[in-house]
Amino acid sequence: MSDTTEAQIELWRAHMAKRPGVTPEEVDELEDHLRGHVETLSDAGLTGDEAFLVAVKRLGSQSEIAREFARENSHRLWKQLVLDGAPRGARTKGDTSGWLPMLAWALVAAAVVWAARLSGKSIETDLPFYARNLSLLGLAGVVGYLLWRHRARLAYVIASVAGVGVVAVAANLYTLSESGDALPMTALHVPILVWLLVGLAYGTHRCRETQGRMDFVRFTGEWLIYMVLIQTASYILIAILAVVPMLVGLDPTAFLTEWVIPGGGAAAAVVATWLVEAKKSVIENMAPVLARVFTPLFTLAFVGLFVVVLISGDLANLDRDLLIACDAILVVAVALVLYNLTARGSGERAGWFDWVQLGLVASALALDAIALTNILVRIGDGWTFNRTVVLGANLILLVNLAVTGWLLVRLARGRAGLVTALERWQTSLLPVYGTWALVVVVVLPPVFGLA
Amino acid sequence: MDIPKDLVAASASPLVLSILAEGPSYGYAIIKRVGELSAGELEWTEGLLYPLLHRLERQGHIRGEWGESETGRRRKYYHLTSDGEQALASHREQWRAVTAALEATWNQMAAAITPNPRGAFA
Numbered sequence: 001m002s003d004t005t006e007a008q009i010e011l012w013r014a015h016m017a018k019r020p021g022v023t024p025e026e027v028d029e030l031e032d033h034l035r036g037h038v039e040t041l042s043d044a045g046l047t048g049d050e051a052f053l054v055a056v057k058r059l060g061s062q063s064e065i066a067r068e069f070a071r072e073n074s075h076r077l078w079k080q081l082v083l084d085g086a087p088r089g090a091r092t093k094g095d096t097s098g099w100l101p102m103l104a105w106a107l108v109a110a111a112v113v114w115a116a117r118l119s120g121k122s123i124e125t126d127l128p129f130y131a132r133n134l135s136l137l138g139l140a141g142v143v144g145y146l147l148w149r150h151r152a153r154l155a156y157v158i159a160s161v162a163g164v165g166v167v168a169v170a171a172n173l174y175t176l177s178e179s180g181d182a183l184p185m186t187a188l189h190v191p192i193l194v195w196l197l198v199g200l201a202y203g204t205h206r207c208r209e210t211q212g213r214m215d216f217v218r219f220t221g222e223w224l225i226y227m228v229l230i231q232t233a234s235y236i237l238i239a240i241l242a243v244v245p246m247l248v249g250l251d252p253t254a255f256l257t258e259w260v261i262p263g264g265g266a267a268a269a270v271v272a273t274w275l276v277e278a279k280k281s282v283i284e285n286m287a288p289v290l291a292r293v294f295t296p297l298f299t300l301a302f303v304g305l306f307v308v309v310l311i312s313g314d315l316a317n318l319d320r321d322l323l324i325a326c327d328a329i330l331v332v333a334v335a336l337v338l339y340n341l342t343a344r345g346s347g348e349r350a351g352w353f354d355w356v357q358l359g360l361v362a363s364a365l366a367l368d369a370i371a372l373t374n375i376l377v378r379i380g381d382g383w384t385f386n387r388t389v390v391l392g393a394n395l396i397l398l399v400n401l402a403v404t405g406w407l408l409v410r411l412a413r414g415r416a417g418l419v420t421a422l423e424r425w426q427t428s429l430l431p432v433y434g435t436w437a438l439v440v441v442v443v444l445p446p447v448f449g450l451a
Numbered sequence: 452m453d454i455p456k457d458l459v460a461a462s463a464s465p466l467v468l469s470i471l472a473e474g475p476s477y478g479y480a481i482i483k484r485v486g487e488l489s490a491g492e493l494e495w496t497e498g499l500l501y502p503l504l505h506r507l508e509r510q511g512h513i514r515g516e517w518g519e520s521e522t523g524r525r526r527k528y529y530h531l532t533s534d535g536e537q538a539l540a541s542h543r544e545q546w547r548a549v550t551a552a553l554e555a556t557w558n559q560m561a562a563a564i565t566p567n568p569r570g571a572f573a
Contacts, residue, residue, distance in 0.1 A: 026505075029527045030501070032477070032527070036478075060496055416514055
């Protein structure tokens, strides 16, 4: 091939590589394809220049190819939408990705929380009210923002609003004793329902597809990272701001805890949502690093805990607090598996990391087996509300981890297509979590006479 | 003849799997082979083929490996996996069922159109 053709191909390659949504490997593959065209055309008698021009023309416009690639790699589709849409500085009318609407929605989110405060519910005196409703109040703004941002169809807006209504009713359905077991369990399970509502608002019609659900899981992981970052910075800011009124003899504590922190938290939730969508590549590069750092550490911690439990002797009579720690660990294990799935590059081969993940799941399973034995032993003394709730959660997690472990074994052995299977399994469980949370909040309290 | 988009899309996976069942191949050669097999009726674009190849790879039906072309260039070759063979087998059953049904109705149509000499004078 002539030097000019080489130079032209180089140039084409450089342009293609700059396209968001196309990986270097894919550019390599396309370059080989382009060269295939050029060779065939040269053999047919065209000059280098002519062959190159015709080949490029046949390959189609770069933006079209990039879009097709990004559509296939659906989690990279946003790059096309964000970067390949209107040119910078020339946003089209009706664009919902700007920061001004985001600020407006952040204010709405804060206003929802403040409205509850204005109606006389003080965090100090009405803790049970906030225990039940904080997640709903705090994330209502995010649900609204997402629906507006994605210009959801009316059916989904209605479904989401109805969902918010159902969760609000469910959370406040019963008069629960402040010292009873049902209140903390309701406080723990309502956020799951609210989280799924956010998922509905995020995914709308894509909620039925595995990839749509995976996008939501990915969104959740990235949103959490942004929330932690924003929170850390805000606490430093608040600590500094709190000093000033104290200097003039005022106590800002009540104002901060009753107004600034709750409202600010709800607003931060919207800001984090916006950041996830607008500045995605930052976290996208961070997620695999975080996954690789923390999965081995958590695996070690789980194995350590397992050893401690084994050494502690009486396996069927563990301390209540230790059992709670076991449950927390199982949730973390599932969350890590999900997070690692989202951080996984498409087409990534099995490696050492999958064995580490398998170790994580295996140790979590061992802990779960011990926890289940303990719960069953306790249930032998009689069914209580708490035991039923914990048993249900443990069973769901046991099934989840057992199947996940089996899929990971096959994945680590290099079987193809297992990532898709793992994604399908994990995302198919999302409605199960919601159903169980609803059972805990609505069905179980009256069954045990706690309502 | 213009083959509609839906039909091209529906037949794309079985075609790729069938071509790879003949032996490992790469993008450019697959497109050429599709053209040959269909006597030029099917013209695939790169925007159709590569995303499809990557999807099939993700589903585990095929496996891509980087190799070298005759001229020493980096080239990605795709192989059929055992999962892919199974998928191809079920594709074949489905397509056979569809074509058999179509053929059957067409044969009946042909029989109805051709005048039946014995029936006419019975």
